Amino acid sequence: DAGVIQSxxxxxxxxxxxxxxxxxxxxGHNSLFWYRQTMMRGLELLIYFNNNVPIDDSGxxxxxxxxxxPNASFSTLKIQPSEPRxxxxxxxxxxxxxRTDTQYFGPGxxxxxx
Amino acid sequence: xxxxxxxxxxxxxxxxxxxxxxxxxxxxxxxxYLFWYKQPxxxxxxxxxxxxxxxxxxxxxxxxxxxxxxxxxxxxxTITASQVVxxxxxxxxxxxxxQKLVFGQGTRLTINP
Numbered sequence: 001d002a003g004v005i006q007s008x009x010x011x012x013x014x015x016x017x018x019x020x021x022x023x024x025x026x027x028g029h030n031s032l033f034w035y036r037q038t039m040m041r042g043l044e045l046l047i048y049f050n051n052n053v054p055i056d057d058s059g060x061x062x063x064x065x066x067x068x069x070p071n072a073s074f075s076t077l078k079i080q081p082s083e084p085r086x087x088x089x090x091x092x093x094x095x096x097x098x099r100t101d102t103q104y105f106g107p108g109x110x111x112x113x114x
Numbered sequence: 115x116x117x118x119x120x121x122x123x124x125x126x127x128x129x130x131x132x133x134x135x136x137x138x139x140x141x142x143x144x145x146x147y148l149f150w151y152k153q154p155x156x157x158x159x160x161x162x163x164x165x166x167x168x169x170x171x172x173x174x175x176x177x178x179x180x181x182x183x184x185x186x187x188x189x190x191x192t193i194t195a196s197q198v199v200x201x202x203x204x205x206x207x208x209x210x211x212x213q214k215l216v217f218g219q220g221t222r223l224t225i226n227p
Binding site for chain 2: 042045048089093099100102105106110
């Protein structure tokens with residue numbers, strides 16, 4: 001079975017540009033998570049969807065960040081406008097049912113904002 | 115709020131040595147879940163184990179074993195006869211259900227040939 005799929009794997013952009021990260025969760029999983037990993041702050045949960053509905057977005061840094069899940073097999077994380085401090089690895093994860101179930105992570109997107 | 119502490123920032127051992135990675139968690143709930151993940155140099159996060167708070171049995175999977183001690187709020191991970199391929203950053207995490215999955219800061223393990 002395919003795992004969580006993320007694209008792109010690497011993204012380099014200039015400050016002020018819009019960035020869109022994409023995620024396809026494992027088929028049959030009803031929960032999806034976006035995380036950010038930096039050296040300074042480690043792994044942080046940005047947002048959690050359950051059955052395509054955002055349940056907890058308290059980790060979203062500011063209004064420049066938005067996430068959508070239009071259907072069970074696709075989610076996007078958008079940053080507009082991007083800033084150098086957004087440079088990080090962004091992971092998408094999915095679980096069969098809810099937050100306490102095992103989360104399986106995608107390979108991550110390494111974002112560099114110049 | 116829950117918190118996970120991995121006091122060992124970096125560990126370096128020689129191949130074939132046994133190594134234990136420590137994890138201490140804080141939680142107020144009686145029901146919670148503990149996890150270990152591995153992040154190899156390639157960057158992905160690989161799930162290793164999930165344990166609920168009601169199951170205190172230790173677990174062994176090949177060269178990996180986990181020791182769960184509720185009395186000391188610890189969930190330590192031991193690699194027996196370490197190999198170079200075990201080199202990675204290992205994360206311990208805890209989840210109380212109503213709150214976010216919280217990760218420790220990770221332990222960077224280097225196995226030298």
